[in-house]
Amino acid sequence: MRKPLTIAMPKGRIFEEAAELMKQAGYDLLSNQEESRKLILEFPEQNLRIMMAKPMDVVTYVEYGTADIGIAGKDVLLEQDRDVYEVLDLGISPCYIAVAGLPNQPLSKIAPKIATKYPKVASDYFREQGEQIEIIPLNGSIEIAPLIGLADRIVDIVSTGRTLKENGLVEYEKIVGITSRLIVNPVSYRLKSKEIDEMVNQLSEVVGEDYV
Numbered sequence: 551m552r553k554p555l556t557i558a559m560p561k562g563r564i565f566e567e568a569a570e571l572m573k574q575a576g577y578d579l580l581s582n583q584e585e586s587r588k589l590i591l592e593f594p595e596q597n598l599r600i601m602m603a604k605p606m607d608v609v610t611y612v613e614y615g616t617a618d619i620g621i622a623g624k625d626v627l628l629e630q631d632r633d634v635y636e637v638l639d640l641g642i643s644p645c646y647i648a649v650a651g652l653p654n655q656p657l658s659k660i661a662p663k664i665a666t667k668y669p670k671v672a673s674d675y676f677r678e679q680g681e682q683i684e685i686i687p688l689n690g691s692i693e694i695a696p697l698i699g700l701a702d703r704i705v706d707i708v709s710t711g712r713t714l715k716e717n718g719l720v721e722y723e724k725i726v727g728i729t730s731r732l733i734v735n736p737v738s739y740r741l742k743s744k745e746i747d748e749m750v751n752q753l754s755e756v757v758g759e760d761y762v
């Protein structure tokens with residue numbers, strides 16, 4: 551019996567679009583799974599196993615080879631810089647990472663504080679701008695930080711812009727556009743190349759992107 555091809559699927563906001571893409575590519579395995587509490591799903595007829603992972607953890611499962619393939623936001627890939635192959639831009643869950651803050655507040659010259667869930671992306675960006683900053687790491691509701699004087703700026707995801715607007719914040723700079731990507735474990739890529747190539751080819755046809 552061959553070992554199943556294991557896919558780490560992100561739970562949460564990417565899930566539905568990712569499951570729909572998989573369905574269009576011929577892998578209709580995930581209908582009604584969002585409501586389920588089961589975390590590992592077996593599909594022996596297709597020789598597939600699906601792991602339902604937190605979006606930030608998908609890359610970890612794929613890097614360690616516990617999943618052969620995964621779907622992860624480019625934001626997570628940029629922040630974590632792991633040893634995985636990024637093979638396809640799926641184009642789903644589009645958003646971008648931006649610098650934002652209270653309006654009309656020039657950035658202080660002396661170590662401005664930047665609150666973010668993306669310390670690496672933020673540090674890389676400000677280093678390129680020649681700015682010395684202090685990172686304030688937060689896990690969510692980042693927009694609170696400038697409102698209460700904890701930070702001068704935030705670096706966070708913007709999608710509709712509604713969260714910034716409703717909290718009286720403005721965008722200062724766009725850092726990078728984000729979509730979800732298909733990632734592959736480098737060893738799996740060699741050992742299971744036939745199954746992986748087949749899945750990536752199907753998905754690339756659906757999304758109309760070249761497989762790199």
Ligand SMILES: Nc1ncnc2c1ncn2[C@@H]1O[C@H](COP(=O)(O)OP(=O)(O)OP(=O)(O)O)[C@@H](O)[C@H]1O
Nearest residue numbers: 561562563564605606623624625643644645707709
């Ligand atoms: N408005 C948005 N806010 C955050 N992430 C978004 C948004 N739009 C698209 N995304 C994408 O969705 C991914 C995050 O999904 P989700 O919010 O489910 O995860 P999470 O932030 O880890 O979850 P949680 O809020 O449970 O910690 C990001 O990595 C990003 O690529």
Ligand SMILES: O=P(O)(O)OC[C@H]1O[C@H](OP(=O)(O)OP(=O)(O)O)[C@H](O)[C@@H]1O
Nearest residue numbers: 690691692706707708709710711712713
């Ligand atoms: O531009 P918008 O469409 O308003 O989306 C952006 C918001 O969505 C995300 O937060 P999320 O809902 O994941 O909550 P969090 O702050 O707990 O991460 C992100 O961190 C922004 O706060």
